[in-house]
Amino acid sequence: MAYNLYTSGMAHPADDIISAMRTASAEDREIIKRAYDFAEKAHGDEKRKSGEPYIVHPHAIARHLAEMGMDRDTVVAGILHDTTEDTPVHIDEIRKEFGETVAFLVDSLTKLSKLKYRGMERHVESLRRLLVATASDIRVIIIKMADRLHNMQTIEFITPREKQERITRETMEVYVPIAERLGVGIIKAELEDLCFKTLEPEKYEATRKLLAERRSELEEKLEEEVKELKKQLGQNGMRDFRTETRVKGVYSFAKKLEKKDGEIELVYDLFALRIIVKNIEDCYRVLGIVHSVWRPIPGRIKDYIAFPKPNGYQSLHTSVLTHRGITVEVQIRTEQMHRDSQYGVASHFGYKAGGGTSNMVPIQWIRRFLPHLMKTGAPSKERVPQWMRDLTDAQGDLPEFEVLDQALKEDFFAERMFVFTPKGDVIDLPVGATSVDFAYAIHSSIGDTMSGVKVNGRMVSLESNLNNGDVVEVLTKKNGMPNKKWIAFAKTTNAKKHIRSALSRAEKSA
Ligand code: MN
Numbered sequence: 001m002a003y004n005l006y007t008s009g010m011a012h013p014a015d016d017i018i019s020a021m022r023t024a025s026a027e028d029r030e031i032i033k034r035a036y037d038f039a040e041k042a043h044g045d046e047k048r049k050s051g052e053p054y055i056v057h058p059h060a061i062a063r064h065l066a067e068m069g070m071d072r073d074t075v076v077a078g079i080l081h082d083t084t085e086d087t088p089v090h091i092d093e094i095r096k097e098f099g100e101t102v103a104f105l106v107d108s109l110t111k112l113s114k115l116k117y118r119g120m121e122r123h124v125e126s127l128r129r130l131l132v133a134t135a136s137d138i139r140v141i142i143i144k145m146a147d148r149l150h151n152m153q154t155i156e157f158i159t160p161r162e163k164q165e166r167i168t169r170e171t172m173e174v175y176v177p178i179a180e181r182l183g184v185g186i187i188k189a190e191l192e193d194l195c196f197k198t199l200e201p202e203k204y205e206a207t208r209k210l211l212a213e214r215r216s217e218l219e220e221k222l223e224e225e226v227k228e229l230k231k232q233l234g235q236n237g238m239r240d241f242r243t244e245t246r247v248k249g250v251y252s253f254a255k256k257l258e259k260k261d262g263e264i265e266l267v268y269d270l271f272a273l274r275i276i277v278k279n280i281e282d283c284y285r286v287l288g289i290v291h292s293v294w295r296p297i298p299g300r301i302k303d304y305i306a307f308p309k310p311n312g313y314q315s316l317h318t319s320v321l322t323h324r325g326i327t328v329e330v331q332i333r334t335e336q337m338h339r340d341s342q343y344g345v346a347s348h349f350g351y352k353a354g355g356g357t358s359n360m361v362p363i364q365w366i367r368r369f370l371p372h373l374m375k376t377g378a379p380s381k382e383r384v385p386q387w388m389r390d391l392t393d394a395q396g397d398l399p400e401f402e403v404l405d406q407a408l409k410e411d412f413f414a415e416r417m418f419v420f421t422p423k424g425d426v427i428d429l430p431v432g433a434t435s436v437d438f439a440y441a442i443h444s445s446i447g448d449t450m451s452g453v454k455v456n457g458r459m460v461s462l463e464s465n466l467n468n469g470d471v472v473e474v475l476t477k478k479n480g481m482p483n484k485k486w487i488a489f490a491k492t493t494n495a496k497k498h499i500r501s502a503l504s505r506a507e508k509s510a
Helices: 015-020 026-043 056-067 072-080 091-098 100-114 120-134 138-153 161-182 185-199 201-235 250-259 280-293 335-348 363-374 386-393 401-415 435-442 444-448 493-509
Strands: 241-247 271-277 316-321 327-334 416-420 426-430 450-455 458-460 472-476
Touching: 015 026, 015 056, 026 056, 026 072, 026 091, 056 072, 056 138, 072 091, 072 100, 072 138, 091 100, 100 138, 138 161, 138 185, 161 185, 185 201, 185 250, 185 335, 201 241, 201 250, 201 271, 201 280, 271 280, 271 335, 280 316, 280 327, 327 335, 426 435, 435 444, 435 450, 435 472, 435 493, 444 450, 444 493
Parallel strands: 271 327
Antiparallel strands: 241 271, 316 327, 416 426, 450 458, 450 472
């Protein structure tokens, strides 16, 4: 192995990324530093809108990914994620330097960013489908979420105002729901607050102030209460637990306040006290102790352990009135449930029962996540293929991530591919479709008058197969006519149907 400058212990700008990782071998360190230097060089003098050097952006993302416990390839792809888009770097160079997986992740992210957002209704759906397609490796979406989070954190520098609003609405409509479905609670809450702040700055500020005032009013009392409860838990034989308090997010608080007609007293979960214990049995024991110390508010006990939320969230919830008259929501959960609620699917990366690291995603997660993502429209059981239902009903042993990955590629995602118009619209086609299918998928008049096609900027023959992620530009000719031969290589019924009818129309008028 190459022994370079960095392995000799000199400080490097990527050091904080490395130390945020759960584990990093000497090889990991070397590769991360190399990726950092590669990205820094590739971005050159490029600046962020804030005026900072561009590398600040991938740096922030990579550190966040490392903090989330993601594996080395994900962190490296985070560092490199914008290099093939804005710089002369070619994906082959990344493949050569950093391997197949990193290249795949970076390439997928580049394809995702080609998608332009142009109005809500149509494009949200397209974007969601594209995310699903790219999710044949879930790490793509996790990096994309971290990317979006940092872009939202620095949105104030984006001009004009309309662009800011457009990015924010897209975040709210697309990324927040995906964060929710992935169960990445901490990203979801932060994205929501950033969107709220951008779209309704005054309302955001007023709500934030209200929340801060309430907090400083009650914080000290709450601390006393928690101290007492901990003592009680100890006296009742609970040794292995920890607590933390969380204050509701600004956006989530505003929503709740609206629901309660502005009655702040009725927002019971303004403060949550989390009690994190060793196992499920202890969760129920702690619930009993909490109820014997503080008075539970009737109708506020929720057993999300026995009945998890649709995104898989698990915890026991109860709202109580403390001795000092504060209402608090108590959330009782195990360490794993806690990690799940913060990081969702990401919490399963890099951890393996019995030590070591792995990219295995447990079946519990698959069971909760996939049916959600697959329901792009109204929930319908019919849209979930049988193999997937079998998988999600499975009990017992956890399938390997690779097995699931393969199954996804072969049975679900591979059926469809997504290609782009030059304007960034997504066209969803079956695998093996040609540019003729593409043209007819846009509009029959485009198909009928098609005279040539450029794929990724190069002229190709009409019958050549398109690939996932291609950018396709259809050239048309006034008064053009489809050719009978097209029927032979068109893949979609839609295209064949239109070719036939155009030909028969022409015959009749001849
Ligand atoms: Mn980026």
